[in-house]
Amino acid sequence: MDKNKKPTFATVWLSGCSGCHMSFLDLDEALIEIANKVQLVYSPLIDIKEFPEQVTITLVEGAIANEEQLSMIKKVRTRTSILVALGDCAVTGNVTALRNTEIDGDKKVLKRAFIETSDINPQIPNEVSKLLKKVYPLHEKIPVDYYIPGCPPSPENILYFLTELLAEKSPQVEKRTKFG
Amino acid sequence: MTNEPINLTIDNIKVTAKQDTTILEVAKQYGINIPTLCELEGLSSYSGCRLCLVEIRGSTKLFAACTTPVTSGMEITTNSDKLKEYRKITLSLLLSERTHICSVCVANGNCELQDLSNELGVDHVPFEREWTNHTLDSGHNFLVIDRNRCILCTRCIRVCQETEGAHTLDLKNRGKDAQITIDFDALWKNSSSCTSCRKCAKVCPTGAIYVDDDFISKTKDKNIANFLLKRRQL
Numbered sequence: 001m002d003k004n005k006k007p008t009f010a011t012v013w014l015s016g017c018s019g020c021h022m023s024f025l026d027l028d029e030a031l032i033e034i035a036n037k038v039q040l041v042y043s044p045l046i047d048i049k050e051f052p053e054q055v056t057i058t059l060v061e062g063a064i065a066n067e068e069q070l071s072m073i074k075k076v077r078t079r080t081s082i083l084v085a086l087g088d089c090a091v092t093g094n095v096t097a098l099r100n101t102e103i104d105g106d107k108k109v110l111k112r113a114f115i116e117t118s119d120i121n122p123q124i125p126n127e128v129s130k131l132l133k134k135v136y137p138l139h140e141k142i143p144v145d146y147y148i149p150g151c152p153p154s155p156e157n158i159l160y161f162l163t164e165l166l167a168e169k170s171p172q173v174e175k176r177t178k179f180g
Numbered sequence: 181m182t183n184e185p186i187n188l189t190i191d192n193i194k195v196t197a198k199q200d201t202t203i204l205e206v207a208k209q210y211g212i213n214i215p216t217l218c219e220l221e222g223l224s225s226y227s228g229c230r231l232c233l234v235e236i237r238g239s240t241k242l243f244a245a246c247t248t249p250v251t252s253g254m255e256i257t258t259n260s261d262k263l264k265e266y267r268k269i270t271l272s273l274l275l276s277e278r279t280h281i282c283s284v285c286v287a288n289g290n291c292e293l294q295d296l297s298n299e300l301g302v303d304h305v306p307f308e309r310e311w312t313n314h315t316l317d318s319g320h321n322f323l324v325i326d327r328n329r330c331i332l333c334t335r336c337i338r339v340c341q342e343t344e345g346a347h348t349l350d351l352k353n354r355g356k357d358a359q360i361t362i363d364f365d366a367l368w369k370n371s372s373s374c375t376s377c378r379k380c381a382k383v384c385p386t387g388a389i390y391v392d393d394d395f396i397s398k399t400k401d402k403n404i405a406n407f408l409l410k411r412r413q414l
Contacts, residue, residue, distance in 0.1 A: 088283055091304050100311035101279055101328075134311075139304060147303040151283035174303035178294055180282020 007056035007166070009038035011045070011086075012076055014069045015096045015135065016062030020087035021045070023152035024059070030159050037166050055079055057165065059086040063096040064136045068129035077142040082165070085138045086158070088151040088179055097135035106131040150177045188254040203245040203256055204232055214258050215267060215296055217274075217385055218333035219246045222405030223342055226334050230270050231296070234258045242266070268302050276307040277356060278314070279328040280386075287387030290396045293331060294386075314359060319369035322392050323381060327359050330388040336360065336380035343405050348374040360388075379404055 013021060021044065027034065041052045051072075058080040064070050077083055088094035099105030110131065115122045138144050148161055157177050164171035185196045190203070190212055197206040202225070207214050217229035227244035234245045237255035245258070257263070274293065282288050296302075314327035334351065337360065341347040348371055352361045363371045380389045382401040391399045 085304070092281075093309070094281060094283055097309075097311070098279075098281065098284075100309070101313040137304070139306070140308065144304075149303055174301040175298065177303070178282070178298040179280075180285065180288040180294060 006037065006039045008041045008052065008054065010040070010042035010051070010055045010058045010076075010080070012042070012051075012058060012060045012062075012072070013044045014060065014062030014073065014090070015065035016087060016089040017095075018044075018061070019152040020059075020061040020089075023150075023155055024086075024158055026155040027159050028155075030155075034159075034162055034166075051075055051079060053079055055081070057082045057084065057162075059084045060090050060138060061086045063089045063093045064132065064138065064141055065096055066129040066131050070132065070141065073138065073142055082145050083138075083142070084146045084148060084161075085144045086148050087153055088149055090138050091147050091149045092179065093135050093137045094151060097137070100134050106133055146171065146173065148173050148177060149179045151180050153177055186250055186252045188250055188252065188256065190256045191258055197250045201250055203234060203243070203248050203250055203254075206250055207245065207258060212258060214245050215300065216246060217292060217296065217331065218335060220335050220339075220383055220402065220405055222403075222407070222409040223335065223338040223383075226338065229274070229331070229333055231267055233263060233266060233270075235260060235263060264300070267300050271297055271300060271302045272305045272307055274331050275302070275305045276309045278310060278312045278330060285329060285387040286390050286396050287329070287384075290400055291387060292385035310356065317362070317368045318392065319367050320371075320374075321369075321376070322394070323368060323374075323376065323378065323389065324392050325360060325362075325368065325389050326387065328388075329386045330360055331386055332358055332360075333385055335383040335385065336389055339379045339383050339405050343408055344375060344377050344379050346373050346375050346377075349380060 011021065040046060041055060042048050058076055060083065064073055085091045089096050099109050102108050110124050114124045148157060150157065157173060160176065161171045161173050183199065185198060187196055189195065190207055190210065193210060195206055195210050204214055204219065215231045217231050218226050219232065225246040227247040230244065232245040233242040235257040236243055282294055312328050316326045318324045337349045337351065340349045348362055350361055352359055352365060362368050363373055378391055381391045381399050382404045390396055
């Protein structure tokens with residue numbers, strides 16, 4: 001098969017714990033099967049810096065919590081045909097969005113992480129991207145094509161989803177997975 | 181006259197029912213599943229969750245199956261596409277109203293709200309969430325109430341009043357600000373009426389009221405109200 005004719009595939013990691021990527025890696029030997037059907041073009045698992053111009057399927061883990069992630073996801077959306085919210089953070093905000101329950105939650109998490117729990121030189125870094133006032137699930141900022149809830153979604157469900165999608169069927173994943 | 185059975189149809193199935201029974205009761209007898217959250221056998225019906233809404237031919241209005249009595253010749257639909265869509269919206273609104281984070285909830289895996297979302301195919305919440313920060317009261321020796329996980333089904337209030345007879349729990353405020361209160365807005369540890377019977381934790385469909393340091397799968401008991409009611413009738 002002509003390698004260039006395979007659908008391109010990317011995974012993106014926003015504000016999440018990487019658990020969804022771990023669950024994806026837990027596909028184990030099924031990864032070889034998937035790898036034969038797609039061309040992996042961008043992922044935290046490989047060393048490519050810039051998100052490619054045209055991607056067929058992108059799995060997105062994590063919620064949108066800072067300005068960099070917001071511009072990143074907008075770029076990903078314009079360059080992706082099928083964008084998938086993978087896991088509860090991307091679908092609902094999940095633990096990442098718990099700071100939304102506090103007034104000035106963005107300032108409070110920074111203070112907690114860099115001042116209160118710091119052993120030496122407590123200071124809030126200014127080199128990192130500015131936190132948004134609130135954390136957003138993907139669909140509140142960009143259109144999402146498929147949702148795979150779960151914290152994390154099980155490898156079986158990710159495999160089912162990708163297998164169906166790559167066979168050009170429309171996966172009915174919502175009855176297999178649950179929040180949490 | 182009053183004891184004459186009633187004939188009606190539910191989802192095109194011809195059924196016979198006694199007078200003064202509700203649509204939900206008849207559906208259950210015939211094995212027709214209507215989703216519910218606030219309804220619990222052995223307690224009075226509240227029709228607050230709006231998940232058991234059904235269509236009755238000849239009316240544009242929707243009816244709560246748990247409180248609508250059957251009448252002769254009714255033609256009831258319980259599972260049309262319209263109802264499925266409405267139930268998904270209702271569940272989404274319940275999920276968006278408070279801070280429901282399954283992954284950090286004690287009831288994860290033992291939650292009726294979570295199970296129903298799964299069953300009815302709610303894979304995301306299309307509304308902006310409220311992210312409430314209501315008070316949590318863990319002052320009681322072993323009972324905890326986290327109002328952020330409450331869906332206001334009032335099962336705890338009804339079981340406390342109707343089965344236990346204590347009426348410790350009640351509602352305060354209205355609309356989205358409505359909350360379960362203990363006595364006259366007291367802390368649980370100061371409650372003079374609570375008998376610490378745990379029935380509220382047993383019937384709570386979510387993780388809003390739970391027993392601290394106990395497996396939630398052992399704590400929950402949906403049949404408790406019905407069981408006690410039947411024992412008392414013996």
